[in-house]
Amino acid sequence: MVTRSDNGSILVMVLLFTAILLTLTMSLAYLGRTNNRMATLRLQEEQAFYLAKAGLAAAEARLRVNPDLSSGFTGNLGVGAFRVTIGSEERSGSRRRLQIIASGESGSARKTLTGIFLVEPYPHHPVWSYTLYSSEDIYLGNITVEGNIFCNGNVIITGPCQVDGNIQAAGEAMVEEGIGAIEISPDQEPLFQPHLNIDFYRRMSVQNLPDGILIEGSNTPVGVTFVEGNATVSGTFPAGSAVVATGTISINPGTQTEGEGLLLIAAGESINVTSGCNLRCVLYATGSVNFIGSTSLSGVAAGGRIVLQGPAEFVYVEPTASVTELTIPLPGLNVSRETWYENATTIRSS
Incomplete structure (x- = not known):
């Protein structure tokens, strides 16, 4: 026979067991919510970190286009956003060292990274301060030049040469008999040829064309047109x-540029300027820039060799002047990330 005392004991046991189950269920639910929240926060922290890295990468890309970058910017990549600010900077000679701070935000998490960037030669390679630059010997004759000339080799004057500027050579200066006195400054410090980063221009191109293409200016968009091989250019x-x-x-x-603008033409091998050309260009070739016949150029010509095969006129135009509208990076500019480090992580309370 079950007594009242036994019933009471059973009831107490049932209540105790129910309380234990309820506590365990609540604990498991709380633990699940905590684990989910921690997993979400970890995911958001990782996303914020990569958003901050994307901010540093975007700043590096902008520095390549505009080495004078001085103001911050923002970006949004769907999972979150980044904000880039410009910190301290040092300028020494032809170098600019710049601190850039990038913050990435995803949900409640924020990560901040600081990168130290070096821009050199700043603001651009010194070659672009000369009307003509040749890495090897240059033969000058029957030309008119407004601006300065630099040659890493010897300068040989073979004919009439009117230069309103300085002629500088890392090698010797030689003038053929009967030409007269021409002022040349030999034995200068060498000025090494800029590097043409083919892959960089390939990546930033707005169109990529095949070997042997004829490029008509009127059908060409603003930006870099990249050719895998040889090309001929014509038109405006x-x-x-x-x-x-x-x-x-x-x-x-007949190849020309709209208004006062400049066209950048760069070749991994050589450039041939055909007789009759009257150009507003920045010309660069790893090999030779060949002026064939009677030609004229407003801008800059630089290469491994400058070859003159006829009368020519040259007028210096500063490539980075605003009137040229040339914002595409010139060969020779190097932007490197010296180091980067992570700042504190911030978790906003929800």
Whole structure:
């Protein structure tokens, strides 16, 4: 027979067991919510970290286009946003060392990274301060030049040469008999040829064209037109555009640029400027820049060799002047990330 005392004991046991189950259930639910929240926070922290890294990468890309970058910017990548601010900077000679701070935010998490960037030669390679630059010997004759000339080798004057500027050479200066006195400054410190980073221009191109293409300026968009091989250019190009090829670029007569703008033409091998050309360009070739016949150029010509095969006129135009509308990076600018480090992580309370 079950007594009242036994019933009471059973009831107490049931209540105790129920309380234990309820506590355990609540604990498991709380633990699940905590684990989910921690997992979400970890995911948001990782996303914030990569957003901050994306901010540093975006700043590096902007520095390559504009080495004078001085104001911050923001970006949004769907899972979150980043904010870039410009910190302290040091300028020494042709170098600019810059602190850039990038913060990434995802949900409740924020990560901040600081990068130290070096821009050199700043603001651009010194070659672009000369009307003509040749890494090897240069033969000058039957030319008119407004601006300065630099040669890493010897300068040989073979004919009439009117230069309103300085002629500098890392090697010797030689003037053929009967030409007269021409002022040349020999034995200068060498000025090494800029490096043409083909992969960089390939990545930033707005169109990529095949070998042997004829590029008509009126059909060319603003930005870099990249050619895998050789190309011929003709017609009127928009100001601030560029043609970069891995091979040789030939320039037809009548090639020009809209308004006061400059066109950048860069070749991994050589450039041939055809007789009759009257250009507003920055010309760069790893090999030779060949002026064939009677030609004229307003801008800059630089290469492994400058070859003059006819009468020529040159007028210096500063490539980085605002009137040229040329914002595409010139060969030779190097932007490197010296170091980067992580700042504190911030978790906002929800």
